[in-house]
Amino acid sequence: MNTLDSMNAAIEYIEEHLDKKINYQHAAQIACFSEHHFKRMFSFLAGIPLSEYVRRRRLTLAALELQENNMKVIDIALKYGYQSPDSFSRAFQELHHTLPSTVKQTGVSLKAYPPISFQISIKGDVEMKYRFVEKDAFHIVGHKEVMYPEDGDFNPTLWNTLTDADYAKLGTLEREDPNLSGILNITVNTCHGPEQSEEALEYYIAVVTNQTAPDHLAALEIPKQQWAVFDAEGEMPHALTSTWSRIYTDWFPTSGYELAEAPEIVKSIHDMKTEIWIPVQKSKFAFIF
Structure with missing residues (x-):
């Protein structure tokens, strides 16, 4: 399977x-x-x-x-x-x-939507740039928001509420990390706090650090994990969303890997390039093409 x-x-x-x-x-x-x-x-x-x-x-x-x-x-x-x-x-x-x-009247027009079935589709030879990274456990500190997204909708309020001063203060907490430097956008698909529920997830705007979180910020320990790191290049946010879509529709179905239970991370490199860090593990199922 x-x-x-x-x-x-x-x-x-x-x-x-x-x-x-x-x-x-x-x-x-x-x-x-x-x-x-x-x-x-x-x-x-x-x-x-x-x-x-x-x-x-x-x-x-x-x-x-x-x-x-x-x-x-x-x-x-x-x-x-x-x-x-x-x-x-x-x-x-x-x-x-x-x-x-x-509906029983003669000539009434109705719409029918048949059951959906997913199949592999050959769309052409379009490259995806990615690499695997094995990373030891690390500690993040930042602003946290608990979200209850519907059908994958994702629009954190933190995007509109944090100020330049907030980002600058985060920068003072950062420790040097060769892979994950700068401000990170981190999504955790479970909720660890008092708001914990099946529908909730946590979203962080944070930095990698060795410091203890100040009172107004939240901390999270991210365990040792293998990551597939994808390059999203081009005009943002279109390049980011289209790359994310291709990860799910093109890469996962044919990679032999599946999502691991760990956060997803988005790291901005510059205005035209972003990295998407996806936690992965070898699939539990033998891949059949």
């Missing part, structure tokens, strides 16, 4: 539970990812958020049942996770451009 196979197995689980409560954490475990990484991977591969895929699939099945059966609209609504006929009707009309009560 490879990355795409495990993603397809997770989609199969979701398909089997479209008329039930979907346990997204369990789906992520099937895919061998954290829930956050699973939703990000899905969004990169499918081009739409996972929640939108589930919404389209449920409303596709609902339309078929309304056409073929004599079930009441309220029963169909409850079956596919809507709390009232009104909320179901609004969602149904938004997708199909018609009301649920009209």
Whole structure:
């Protein structure tokens, strides 16, 4: 089994539970990812958020049942996770451009979204620059934000609230590191503090240091880890987001590696180059191409 196979197995689980409560954490475990990484991977591969895929699939099945059966609209609504006929009707009309009560009429046009399946696609010979780095444990100190992203959306408030003075103060704490110098953007896909929950993650703007964190800052110990380091070159943020997308859609499915349980790090080199540090480990599954 490879990355795409495990993603397809997770989609199969979701398909089997479209008329039930979907346990997204369990789906992520099937895919061998954290829930956050699973939703990000899905969004990169499918081009739409996972929640939108589930919404389209449920409303596709609902339309078929309304056409073929004599079930009441309220029963169909409850079956596919809507709390009232009104909320179901609004969602149904938004997708199909018609009301649920009209589907049996002759000539009514409906939309159908079939189940998704991920396959390897040959897109052309476009290089990706990366290297492997084995790094001992290190200590970071910086500003921390607890986030609850939906379907891989990522927009920390720290980006807009930190000042030049805040960054300058961080710089005074930094110790020299040959690989990870300067201000780092670090995402931890679990939450260690009192806000800990399955949906939460931690985001840091931080530096590598040997110093103890001042009262207004947070500290984190990052264990020894192997990293795949990718170069994102070009106009930012487009080069960064497109490289990140290719890591998930092109590199992981064919690399024989999988995500490890460690933070992801973004390091800016200059205005036109950024490094993306991805924690990796050899895949638990034999890769089959």
